[in-house]
Amino acid sequence: MSDIDPSLEGPPWDEDAPEAEAEERDPNTDDMFGAPPVAPEPAKEVALAEAAVAPAKAPPTAEPAEADGEAYTVLARKYRPRTFEDLIGQEAMVRTLTNAFATGRIAHAFMLTGVRGVGKTTTARLLARALNNETDLIDRPSLELTAHGRHDAAIMAGQHMDVMEMDAASHTGVNDIRDILESVRYAPVEARYKVYVLDEVHMLSTQAFNALLKTLEEPPPHAKFIFATTEIRKVPVTILSRCQRFDLRRVEPEILVEHLDRVAGREGMKIDQEALALIARAAEGSVRDGLSLLDQALVQAERGETVKAETVRDMLGLADRTQTIALFEAVMAGRTPEALELFRTLYGYGADPVQVTNDLLEHCHAASVAKMLGPNATRLPNDQAQKLAALGAVISAGTLSRVWQMLLKALDEVRRAPNPADAVEMAIVRLAYAADLPGPEEALKALRDGEPFGGGPASRGPSGGGGGGGASAQLAARPVAAPAMPDPQSFEQVVALIGEKREVGLQMDVERFVRPVAFKPGAITYESVDGAPIDLARKLSSRLKEWTGRTWLIAANGQGGGETMIEVDRRKRATERAEVEADPFVKAIMEAFPGAKLGEIRTIAAPVELPAIPDEAGADDED
Template sequence: MTDSDTNLDGPPWEEDDVVQRDENTDDMFGAPAAAPEPVAAPIAAPVVAKPALAHADVEAHVDDGAAYQVLARKYRPRTFEDLIGQEAMVRTLTNAFATGRIAHAFMLTGVRGVGKTTTARLLARALNNETETIDRPSLTLTAHGRHDAAIMAGQHMDVMEMDAASHTGVNDIRDILESVRYAPVEARYKVYVLDEVHMLSTQAFNALLKTLEEPPPHAKFIFATTEIRKVPVTILSRCQRFDLRRVEPEILVEHLGRIADREGMKIETDALALISRAAEGSVRDGLSLLDQALVQAERGETVKTETVRDMLGLADRTQTIALFESVMAGRTPEALESFRTLYGFGADPVQVTNDLLEHCHAASVAKMLGPNATRLPNDQAQKLAALGAAIPAATLSRTWQMLLKALDEVRRAPNPADAVEMAIVRLAYAADLPGPEEALKRLQSGEPLGGGSAPRGGGGGGGGPSAQLAARPVMAPALPDPQTFEQVVALIGEKREVGLQMDVERYVKPVSFKPGAIVYESVQGAPIELARKLSARLREWTGRTWLIAANGQGGAETVIERQKKDRAAERAEVEANPFIKAVMLAFPGAKLGEIKTIAPTVVTPEIPDVVEDDDD
């Protein structure tokens, strides 16, 4: 068979004409190259008109193919000035680098997402900072450092990063100890960054001790951990420790807002507050949640608070405050209905219990330090402060303990919603129970203990329906009708209806009043169901029907307006006092602060000495 034979049995591609010679090469015998054959011009294919793509569609198509970088990586701090909430650590490091008192080992600790690994890389850059104007360790980091790009990318040969969670053995530490003896290749220092260092084994820690105590002058160690208590004290005593703090909610909200603006997205401030609260002081968690929230709206539209709340599975805080108020007032049916409404909207039972714990804590703190100590929006802080003022501290403390136990039950229960409902029943029943000291005083004075809206059954014996009915306490008689509008407000306060009391004081301008009928002018912003709720409560407390009309005109001042007017008159009277005027003139620039009425001093009568009779 020759080369020119055609293999009829071969594959189809072997049946084509085979080019025996490359037309671009000269003939081996000197013959001139064959002229190329003329190629016929290709016939133009008919142009089929296609709809032109809009510019936005083209951009969207291109963007879809590009790799997206999440916000947590895109806005990772590049300098120490970019670290938020860690001013104490930055100040200490700045002074140390400025004076040349740089430690050979650093221990960075804190919760996840506060910047431990980022700070470790920034420290590695600062130790090896080298630019045209800087040739020494410095925290003045620029974008044109010789080693910066490789260090931040984790690719520098003199900066070794090791995840101690996956390299826990002593052999991994031996590799470090072997390489630490040699001088750096390019940089000023060899830097060893060990993340999650608490995961190292005991043998690995022991192997590291000697080198960590007496390292060569060209070696630096940076450790990061979330479990500082698991690190041996022998390691801690050889390191300079920095505790990276949780970022405060106010600072994190501002940071998230700036990043949203850079991304060209709009999001409500309350939505950012929800994200900051869910992040629990972690910047990375906050950026991850912000990344998720920004896609909830089209470009150019504002991300709503309700959308973010649904995304996070959170209950509306105002609704959980109302639930807490119902529980503390002992209104079990209303509290159960409120929870079922929240649960129907998708609220997590664990999150609802956590909210009740937060409200209990906020009411207790506001009782001692005022509304500003709660770090909540003003209206919510005022309502919880009023709740705290109306509820004894012992009751709040007991409620906190019961909610802590309820939280554990909700997490372990087969049906968390049922566990929350049982906790609400238990809390509402115990809300009005007296504390141990108060109960003891009532027993000593012969008063009934009272408290609790549920019947207390007796023990043993026949437990039929008649026995249970007989065991129920006699219902208290209805209260006498309030004779003035001020008495109505006082009655609401006595019943711990804090929310209703605040609404009445803020939005009701009384026009006419008589027992059983109130006509008032409603202030703008008043709740729609204020009249119905006030009527229902008064009927429940007094045992008679109350007609409440909100269509009056020309009403008097609200309680809040009258209180402000009285305080202004009191301040004017104090400022007109000659003594106060003399003090203000003696101290230029002084301002009159809060005016308090001091209770009169109680003068204790003197007890005469007992003259002992002489036995003589």
């Protein structure tokens, strides 16, 4: 059998081929051999045309789907600063650069250092733009950046041929630096300067730093170097001495909250101020981290709805700050069962044990700072700052210092423990036991005098939840009768007793919401102010019974009570201020300085009179 089909003797494009021969061909092989398609019938042609057009038409949902699938620009990139004025929290650096560019004293190398997210890479690009600033009105290095600069778009996009950006973390070798050194000899192609931006410069090897030294010391006039690093200590001193260094500061929480609020407003979203404060606190001074967290928070609510603080707290895995302050108060008061129950409640709501320990560390720090500088130094909301300030006022600095050290050790244990929650509970037991223990000086004095140690869970009975050892156990074995605490004889003494027992929350509630009507030892009747806790009477009665050993009847059904302790304090302050303002000397000063305001009024302690020191020389003369 021949391999050649007798029906295919002529080429398919032969016009003289018989018609019968074309009809005998297999219709499925026409296209394979290049034969022209058979003309369809008119009706079939219309149908094929419709079939050919139908797939080409996009479905009704295709265009919206493409719109929804457009690439979303995250807030950290969308709101990246475009000018030096947009840099928040870096006023000192901007002021220095402005003066340097104005006087023409521009360094040949800059070193930008700071934590992640404060704007090192952004500042480097802005510097590159400022060095090559060129517009219709500006043709010199200038920090007056506009959106119509000749080189701005390419530099900000990282695509300018005269601005080389290199990540030193992935180009650590000397060969990468050698490429820079070879190209630095040549003049720029378009821009005024060739700018070399090296990010994470501390990652360079020792050989790469050594190769860079000579060029960095004597660079060509057309070359500028900008380095950025988060680990300034790892950069050799020989490199640092050849650079103008700028330390980009962490952005203060207040400034970051305002910035995040503006960004949320531009995005058409609403978010609580407390939620913004939580985000700023979690960002730890990093603008980029703050914007990333804000990006995550804004999707927690529908458009038009307000993002609540509780939602952000759950998103960040944070515990309620009010609850952790209550936990800190219970720990410092030595109420171990209550402290454990509070922690288990927080843990049940999803609080991270490591974060709870960090919060306790922050509360200890805030109480210490408030003790020295006042509540405003804590940078916390007013009610929280007042609680921690009151707690710091009744706890010695030595105790707060010991608690800080114990919490630091507890934090390390919680991070390494197989079950972090168990580690936190053991730390709470240890802290509650040691909160009231005397310091080394008091312990030595008690040992010397044969006195029992004051405070501590051992003296509080079973509620302390702990046992002693060592010297405290020896002293406890001595038959020393504990002195009975006298009953408070006035409402003011009740408040003072609460303060001595470090019940800061209870003390603030009593001072704020209790208007005493009648008082006698063992019974208090008061009028409750709106907003008072429901269990205030029960808690006050329970604490007084625990401290005095007798039952107290606390009734909150009185009417016509007097002023609360806070109202009394405010009235005294107002009277004192009025007396000071009425003083003739103060009036004369206020009139001499128009617009002056009377600030805080403080009572200066009376000077201490030292005893006279006898004149030894005079005594010798008399002899």
